[in-house]
Amino acid sequence: MTRRYSAFALFKEGLNAQKGWQKAWRSPEQKPRYDILIIGGGGHGLATAYYLAKNHNIRNIAVIEKGWLGGGNTGRNTTVVRSNYFFPESTALYEMALRLYETLGRDLNYNIMLSQRGIITLAHSEAEMEMAARTVNAMQINGTDAELFDVEDVRRVLPLINLSPEARYPVFGGVWQGRAGTARHDAVAWGYARAADRLGVDIIQSCEVEEFLVEGGRCRGVRTSRGEIRADRVGMVVAGNSSHLAAKAGFRLPITSYALQACVSEPIKPALDTVVLSPATGTYASQSDKGELVIGGGLDRVPSYGQRGNLPVLEHVVSGLLEMFPSFRQLRLMRQWAGIVDVTPDSSPILGESPLPGLFLNCGWGTGGFKAIPAGGTLLAHLLATGKHHDVSRPFDLERFARGRLIDEAAGSGIAH
């Protein structure tokens, strides 16, 4: 039985007609009771289970997923990882995640294909250059890597971009974060699932949480499409469905759900060696290892749970890309899809206990939670295991909306939504 992935295992199984590989995770029957239950088998839910087992040595845990592992936003995103935020609270959070990503492949014994190819956030006017300088300063002060790029620097990393001063959106420079890049999104979900399973976590798929069991004012478990499961503490990690489940638990959240779209072109030879983001044109793109251009942009403007996205925003995103890279006009689009994301008023996530005691939240990541998976998992695991905040998660508690201490990243770092 080959359990660990290694060059030697590959060689051995090569001689053995690949017959000895084990399933990456089990499909166990659910137990009637667990110490901790996690709703949602996306990246954040699976990472939470893994860190509960690894960091807190709690093994009697289940992850309940209504569909299949990583079939939510974790399997639908454009795979960008970065920590170029504005406020110290955000940098602490996203930098924790990026640091964990840097060693995650080894930690999980699973190749997550992290590629730190850098990200350039373009500035298209003198005023945007001043904002870029402000962002670079903030990032450096907060302790992450950042450089202010001028046009020549941009030419070096983006040889195909239209740098003509006559361009509709002339390029003045931008913010560079060299440690940013991409990671294979499915591999992150599968790697956490496999590692959590090996530590004894039960991953239960095709099982939908329908109601909460509330006794004495506390959450005591859930009722699922396959019956009741009881637990001392429950974590809810259901991006895009957070308000829907919160309503069943008896409270409302500061969240609106929107579709966020992405698309890929046909595969081509290496043409784009970094991640490029242009807030002004509402577009970002990178090239996948297969050669496809992976293209994304801003939110749809209509609140929605319809997981397909609409045409006006897609047109806007694609026209923004072609404006910057005229040579991409020849490419055909192969696929388009959308995921439903939780958008908060300050574009920052919610981490902490919910208004229903015993039920803990990890939600509100909006358009950018893939990059945060290792941190979101670590922090929710800490909350579930100890009942208390980690220093990094405290500012992101739901209470911030009552106290008015918002962490307004859309205003701070000028991200697109």
Add this chain to the structure above:
Amino acid sequence: MQLFPCPFCGPRNESEFHFGGDAGNQRPEGFRDVTDGQWTAYLHERNNPKGPANEIWMHLTCGEVFRMERDTVHHRVMRSMALVEGGGDDGMAH
């Protein structure tokens, strides 16, 4: 492109409309008596239903604000109506 019905202008492209939040989310009255909780609920908490929704929208082109009932899963619009009784049918509201 989806068409949304403005009660004043009729069916128009979705890109002409701006989402304005939950219908019935009234600003709490009474300056000193309003608690943190009430302000939070008013300013930040949202129904965000999966399914039938009752919402405020603005038609940017004519500048009118109105109420729309639609389904957030399949996007079908059930009703759209002016906020004030008699609005939207006399041709004078513009």
